[in-house]
Amino acid sequence: MPSYALLVRPALNRVYADSSVDLMAAELAVFGDRALGGRVGEIEPVRIGGVPYLGFEAEDLEERDVRYLANLSSAYALFERQGDLLAPVELTPLDKFDDDLITIQKYSGKTNEHFTKLMLNLAVASSDFAGEMLDRRLRVLDPLCGRGTTLNQALMYGYDTAGIDLDTKDFDIYAAFLQTWLKRKRLKHTADVTRVRRDGKVVARRLTASVGVDKESYKAGEALNLDYVNADTTEAPRFHRTATFDVIVADAPYGVQHGSRAGGGLHRGPLELMQAALPGWAKVLRPGGAIALSWNTNVVPRAALVDALAAAYLTPLDEGAYLGFSHRVDQAIVRDVVVARKQVL
Ligand SMILES: C[S@@+](CC[C@H](N)C(=O)[O-])C[C@H]1O[C@@H](n2cnc3c(N)ncnc32)[C@H](O)[C@@H]1O
Structure with missing residues (x-):
């Protein structure tokens, strides 16, 4: 062999x-x-x-x-x-853009870009859409997207992507970063921040961008779509239709002081946040889709997160290689990944 x-x-x-x-x-x-x-x-x-x-x-x-x-x-x-x-x-990765899209931003609380790619890969490979990874513009949601590491990796793969984060500063910094980067690279694009109104009231801000991988695909109407809502993630179904995303990827708050971003906008513990948010995340995930979540096992035991996924009617993949992703990040954080699927009924 x-x-x-x-x-x-x-x-x-x-x-x-x-x-x-x-x-x-x-x-x-x-x-x-x-x-x-x-x-x-x-x-x-x-x-x-x-x-x-x-x-x-x-x-x-x-x-x-x-x-x-x-x-x-x-x-x-x-x-x-x-x-x-x-x-x-010879290795020819999917990469559609210069890799500084992913590496330029450096900040305390950034999810490492290689680890983010690992989670996206796990979610795609575990979904029913694994066979389309190389061919289709998949739709990726990061419902705790911070300053957009997952959004950038999804664009890099040539996928459509959406993010949600409550932190106003993260939203503003990411919007400014993306707009500047797109201009500097002279890529055909639109990128605008608007206000989302419900019943006459402003409920969130939203960055929507369409990004041409090249001039031809942009002209042909095949630009990649990016959407970032500055809102509470437990309200995901207010901003996205049911069964919209092929995969969901999120790095949960660690529940420890981390530089200046002391849990950034986090009012609940990480487990409570995920218990509150998972039913909405499951709703916007397509049947056959998969979710990959990472979190700090010093704060939330794996079994509690597996239960929270199951309570949202997702099927955790909790055996074999899926148990092999735990690793130490620093003295306060041992990070792990759990993957779950939304079954096709
Ligand atoms: C570990 S960070 C994710 C960092 C991100 N992957 C990046 O690389 O920038 C967790 C994120 O969850 C966000 N967050 C916490 N509670 C939230 C909530 N209720 N709704 C939306 N976002 C929330 C925080 O603002 C923080 O950006």
């Missing part, structure tokens, strides 16, 4: 410390099962020439399979092992 060696992005050692190879193995296992029809096996760390890689075996990897693997959040380079030698396998 052909065997391969995947080189982990060096940046991940900083993000996940000692857990980076384990997280990459778990991400590859989920992709292998869900997107590559179970054809990836024997995933294990190997050292080649003193450098750590993730080794795996796979039967009949075709060009399309490699295009999936190219989007692994952890993949830096892929080689086919030929005896003692490594033959490079």
Whole structure:
């Protein structure tokens, strides 16, 4: 059976410390099962020439399979092992824009961009739409989007995206960032902030943008849509129609003081917030869609979050590789990821 060696992005050692190879193995296992029809096996760390890689075996990897693997959040380079030698396998990720879209913004409380990509990948791979990951403009919601790390990653993949956050400063900073970035890159676009009124009263502000990947697709009416509502996430169904999103990705408040963003707009504990918000999030998710949530396990045990997902009639995927994403972020935070699906009735 052909065997391969995947080189982990060096940046991940900083993000996940000692857990980076384990997280990459778990991400590859989920992709292998869900997107590559179970054809990836024997995933294990190997050292080649003193450098750590993730080794795996796979039967009949075709060009399309490699295009999936190219989007692994952890993949830096892929080689086919030929005896003692490594033959490079060309990786062409989905990336539609310059990567400074994702890397420029730096702030206390930012969800790391590689980790955000990991969560988006897990949600897409776990949904019924995994087979469309490379071809369709999927619709991604981050209902706790802060300054837009998920929104930017979704645009990067060529997807439509929406965000909700209560923090006014985050909303303003993201709107200014996106408008400036689009102008600087000379991309065809519109990006406007408007007020949302209900019964004559202003209930929120909304950033709507349409972004051309290139001039031709913009002219052809295929611009990517972005929508960010500055509101309480428990009100998600007030702003979005039922069954609109293919996937939902969110990094929940950590429930600890974090730089200047002491829980940013958070009035409830993280578990109470998610218990209150999940029924609305489940409503705007399409049947067959999936949600990936990350949170601080020092504050909320995994079982409590799994129960909250089930109480919102979602089906947690709580076994196998899905249990492999826990990692330490700092002294106060051990972060984990849980994925759940909205079943098709
Ligand atoms: C861990 S941060 C997410 C950071 C984001 N992923 C980023 O990279 O910028 C959690 C976010 O939840 C938001 N939040 C907390 N309670 C909220 C609520 N009730 N409604 C909407 N957003 C809320 C906070 O303002 C914060 O931006």
